Each structure stands twice: as C-alpha cells, then as structure tokens.
Amino acid sequence: MSEGLARPEPRVTPVNEPYFVGAHKGKLMLQQCSSCCKFLFYPRVACPYCFALGTLLWVEASGQGSVESFSFVHRPQHPSFLSEVPIAFAAIRLVEGPTMLSVVRDVNARSIRLGMAVRADFEPINADYSLVIWKPATAHTGAATSSDV
Numbered sequence: 001m002s003e004g005l006a007r008p009e010p011r012v013t014p015v016n017e018p019y020f021v022g023a024h025k026g027k028l029m030l031q032q033c034s035s036c037c038k039f040l041f042y043p044r045v046a047c048p049y050c051f052a053l054g055t056l057l058w059v060e061a062s063g064q065g066s067v068e069s070f071s072f073v074h075r076p077q078h079p080s081f082l083s084e085v086p087i088a089f090a091a092i093r094l095v096e097g098p099t100m101l102s103v104v105r106d107v108n109a110r111s112i113r114l115g116m117a118v119r120a121d122f123e124p125i126n127a128d129y130s131l132v133i134w135k136p137a138t139a140h141t142g143a144a145t146s147s148d149v
C-alpha cells in the first residue's frame, strides 16, 4: 500500500454497506436472491435475473474465483496508487457466478494467466475500510500441508 497520500474511500450507501462492512471484517459478502437463488455483484436493490424486489439476502461467499480477463495499469487515476504500478487489474469470475473487477496482488505479467485460480484477500485502506483484493490461490496461506508434517 502506498504510504503518504490517503487512498480514496469507497462511496458507501445503504445498498452496498453490508459488502464494505464484511470486507473490513475479512469476509467477502455477496447478495443472493431468495427467489431464483442466483448470486449477484455489484450490490443492488432488485434481482437482475428474476426482477424480484425484497428478495436479496447477504451471504458470505467462498472467496474463490478465477481470472477471466486482466490488464496492467501503469497510469493510475489517483496519485495514491503510483507506488503500486504496474497494477494487475482483473475481472474475477467468482465460483458463485458473478464477475468482480478488482486488483490481483502477488502476480506480474509473466505469472498471471487467464483461468488462474485466485482467492479473496482484504487490504485495509484506513481505520474504517478495507478493499477486497485477490491473490493466486496457490500462494502460501499459512495453513498446514502434508509437507509441513
């Protein structure tokens, strides 16, 4: 994360607040329609699949996805990101179905691949907000493996 300049804060509304509250607690929250059972992202007031109102529930997602498309940002739109360039910006296909635009950390132009498995991680930008970012799913998670025994 860039030191010095403050990162821009997300625009939190009553509709998307559970997403940002979850992210700050280390949880990837998605809306799921209780009528047609589909997951959706970005947060909305009505289901875009069955058009039902009042059927969207917040649930914790798996945090697993894959890189569907990507590009590297060399000229960010805010100076607080300058120390991070090039930034891998990707469309992540969540295993639940929706696509999320986000940053992938711990990759470079040689290591990122279409279809690469990624997992959600959470990056605090200040005391109140964290952003959902993604990392390669194969990166060491600190969990014990058979080779650690």
Ligand SMILES: [Zn+2]
Binding pocket: 033, 034, 035, 036, 037, 038, 047, 048, 049, 050, 051, 052, 055
């Ligand atoms: Zn629906």
